[in-house]
Amino acid sequence: MNTFELALPWWEFVWRGIGAYLAALIMMRIVGKRSFGDMSTFDIIVLVLVGGTLRNSILGPDVSFFGGLIAVAAILAADRALAWACTRSPWLNRLVEGHPTVLVHEGDIVPGSLESVSLPMAAFRRALHSAGMEDTHNIRIARLEPNGRITFIRKHS
Structure with a gap:
């Protein structure tokens, strides 16, 4: 050919x-x-x-x-x-x-949220650390956006 x-x-x-x-x-x-x-x-x-x-x-x-x-x-x-x-x-x-998925609400991880999107806790912690945070206590809301990124919104002090 x-x-x-x-x-x-x-x-x-x-x-x-x-x-x-x-x-x-x-x-x-x-x-x-x-x-x-x-x-x-x-x-x-x-x-x-x-x-x-x-x-x-x-x-x-x-x-x-x-x-x-x-x-x-x-x-x-x-x-x-x-x-x-x-x-x-x-x-x-x-x-x-798709829609965003709420992972953290008012400092607490939403039960079952990580599992529902097949996101290992280790990957969530890496994203948390990349955003300059050690834990979820100061987070008002964290969402897994439709593009796969995690958005963190801090609580007001």
Whole structure:
């Protein structure tokens, strides 16, 4: 096969790319917020393996130069279209991003909150220390945001 000869029709790369993008988005949304936050070594390994595995779903038997470019262009276009739609629809944005989860309320860790988002206590403590705090006593509220970051709001002194 020629480097510039496509193994499939061009539109097949478009549909495969968009389909793989949407399927990966849905699966990552199901897995939860922590996957999008501070990535551990395990998270990076999963990300690399997912990308490598999706390659076959997107490109199939194609090894041409243009097949991958067409698929990447379709994925980027789908991402821009979804971002555009999310900025105009609060409902869709909540569906795609999710809601924040309250982890600490008035100095106390909300029972079951860390477990519900699969956040180990050690990771929570690292985030706490990164914010310059030793414990939760001076926190009015701490939330795991939809983007995976933890937001701490201190109590007023």
